[in-house]
Amino acid sequence: MKEHKGVTALLRAAEQERRCAIGDGGAIYHALRRRVKALELASPYPNLFADVRYWDSLNPEECSLHMIRALAELHPQWTFAGLSAACVYGYQHSYALHDGSVIIASPKGSGHGSAEQLRRLYMHVVPRQKVRGIAVTSPSRTLIDCAAMPFSNALAIYDSALRAGHVAIADIETLMPTTNCDTASVAKLLKHADPRRENGGESWTYASIIELGYAEPSLQVEFTNPDNPGMPYRVDFCWRLADGRIIVAEYDGMAKYVDASNPHRASLQAKLNYERRREHSLTEQGVSTIMHLFFEDVRTTARLEARLSEAGVPKIR
Known part of the structure; x- marks a missing residue:
């Protein structure tokens, strides 16, 4: 045209x-x-x-933010809520949560708005603040509303908000009694939320392990780095068992290593050598099993269960 x-x-x-x-x-x-x-x-x-x-x-989160920024300009009286508010705050979450809709707080009722893509969350009182020029619900209220998501998705948002220092667990606990919410889901998230998990992938992996009924791992456990004592090795998840075994799991997201014919082969070889030294050192310090979990492992319940069971992680329920 x-x-x-x-x-x-x-x-x-x-x-x-x-x-x-x-x-x-x-x-x-x-x-x-x-x-x-x-x-x-x-x-x-x-x-x-x-x-x-x-x-x-654009990725799904960027698409949502493009819509939110335009709608905030068109409707400055709107207050974005739920996943839409989490996007504005920059809280890490799964792209799979995006379905093309936009969520706003409404003191008049819940449900869909005049546009098919508009969802309204009822709030008798809307706790409103501005972030980068966009009106959103407070961090505490945003997290309470995100508790309606599946646990494995919501935990990443809770961890991210805590890491950012936007909210404390006590803030959410204080707001809960005055909010119409699923208190059991919020309480479960508060029990497990932890800013030490460094990214959404680690939060998702941890939540999936808990949901499968396996023992809760310790987080970011440090081991001595003989090459650089001031920079100890830290592992994402660690189980110290009664029989003396130590199991370590790392969430590696997508596969770390690509075809060795790529132009960055020297850098790739350095990474491989570092990983070998690191794993050798962990083994010398008593680690009996080192498990690398990839996106594909966590995404498939049966595959994750098989990996955990094979590694000897105890199941408690």
Whole structure:
């Protein structure tokens, strides 16, 4: 379709601000709609637009944030809540939680809004504050609302908020009695939330281990590094068993090592050598089993259970 200078300028300005473009309700809006029908533009929410190639380059969290920033400009009275607020705060979470919807707090009722993608969470009193110019619910209220997610997804958000220093467990405990929420789910998350887990992958892995009924591991346990005593080796998860065995598990996300023919082979070899020295040192310090867990292991329940069982991690229920 022939270039429309007004549309192009609108889209580029929006991209620079990391948000969706907003239709003007006039001639430019109709030009935008024609380009949506021609599959040149995406329209993830009524009156919001983005170049298809640009939109497809974004991950699900970035897509949500682009919508939120545009809607915050259109509706400054809105207060974003739940997963939408967690995105604005920058709390780590699984991309799988994103379904194209936007969540706002509402003192008038819950359910969907006028747009199919808009979800409302009822709150008699909305604890509102601004983060980077966007109105969101308070960290405590955001975490309480995120407790409605599956435990393995919500724990990453709780850990991330604690790591950021935005909230303390006591803050959430204080708010709970005045909030209509699933208190059992919130209490379970508060019991296990821990800022020592360094990323969302570790939180997800820990939650999956607990959900399968295995013994709770110790976190970020340190072992001596003979090559650099001031920088001890730290392991993600550690079980010290009554019979003297020590089991260590590391969450490595996607596979660490790629084809050795890649142009960074020297760097890859250095990493491999470091891992060998590290594992040798851990073994010398009594570690009997070192288990590397990858994304694919944690994603599949049966596969994770098999890895834990094979390593000898005790099951307590």
